[in-house]
Amino acid sequence: MHPPSEPVAALTAHAVRVSFGDTTALDGVGLVVARGRLTVIVGANGAGKSTLLEVLAGAREPSSGRVETHGSSRSFVPQRAAVGEHLPLTVRDVVTIGAWGRTGPFRRLRPADRTAIDDALRRLDIVDLARRPFGILSGGQRQRALLAQGLARGADVLLLDEPTTGLDAASAKLNRTAVAREIERGATVVCVSHDQRLIAAADHVVELTDGRVVRSGVEGVSFERERAR
Template sequence: MTPANQLPANQPPAIEVSDVVVRYGEVVALDGVSLSVASGRVTGLVGMNGSGKSTLFKAIMGTVRPDTGTVLIDGTAPVAARKQGLVGYVPQSEDVDWAFPVSVRDVVMMGRYGRQGLTRRARHVDHAAVAEALERVELTGYADRQIGQLSGGQRKRAFVARGIAQDARILLLDEPFAGVDKRSEATIVRLLRELADDGRTVLVSTHDLHALPRLADEAVLLLHRVLFHGGVAEALRPDNLAHAFGLDVLDRDLDRGSDRDRDRDFDREGSA
């Protein structure tokens, strides 16, 4: 088996980030980040708030230009990859205007815009793709509801459906489990595993360490730079998590407590 942080010699990375530095004024958000992610894998991106996760997503999407370094998506520059519909994005809830008067179906149809030309006129194939995506995320019965009327988990599933309808080869999800119910969490995990099995690449930013083992093939620990990239079990070792969450010394209670208690403590630290 190929190690989680190594790619087969004959397979180019789906996402390749090389020595990327991003600054906001005097603040260094990313400091020499290098990362390669293969196709057909789910990668969990773990780090506390302010560690650079959202900035890394923006660099991969091409909405933030690195001060130095390069990003390639399937060998293509991010802006070009986005225009080709190669990359789909599921944002954090606070980044969306839930009062905007669009239906769930409209949100999912947005994933088809890049295939509709300048007229943005939906064809039979577009409607079929939207219907299939809604069925996969179990939202067919909610298609005509205004997007803000959905629960938190349903909203996340709607944006996953948009990426499915888009037929994006790479999906970026920013905190998809924040504020979602258990059913939606299980549905999203199942969908992402299915998409990876279909050969798509999934990069998930998350504080939910409980979901990580059943979700991800590998994990990246980020604190302005990549501290670790490899297997999930090793990423979740207390010493590795301590470095990722900026702790110099582990609380002794973590070693004595259960795995669930340990993960909950780190979730709380990451949400601070």
């Protein structure tokens, strides 16, 4: 057991700065993402949330600073992935791409990988859509397929950009349940979200304003109460 004040780090950001021309998206962000916990990144539009998630996911190099992974494998589910939009991929193919993170691209799938794919399809309630072309799915169905892809990877850290935004209540609940299950299996989850239920469930809430961490709390609920005062 580790006391809450000394979390075991899954990822650590050190003085991360990201600039896009004259725009400073992240301005020296330091952050410890605790292993096995749910961290939710909040803040206004343009605060730098997606950029921070991308840097934590290893999908974007910081202009300066660095991210330590402590050996954690990472699975990133972007907000609007262009995965297979115009390719003849079925939903099952899209989820299989996630499993290739375990095997290596285009490798023969082992029984455990097939089980991970089936499990991800079932958890996101898209078994019936498995043979459909990904490109014809609705926005919400795509989001569930992409989250299933992220789950099939079986990574140590799952990084999700707005996993419940724009979904109907039932789909949003499925995605929140998937997040809770990942935490139960010992994974670390980092979400960018405005979803009050996800924020309330978080172990750690990080608020960004203009590319800086302005608040960081260990209790999502107490954090929200503080903000409401």
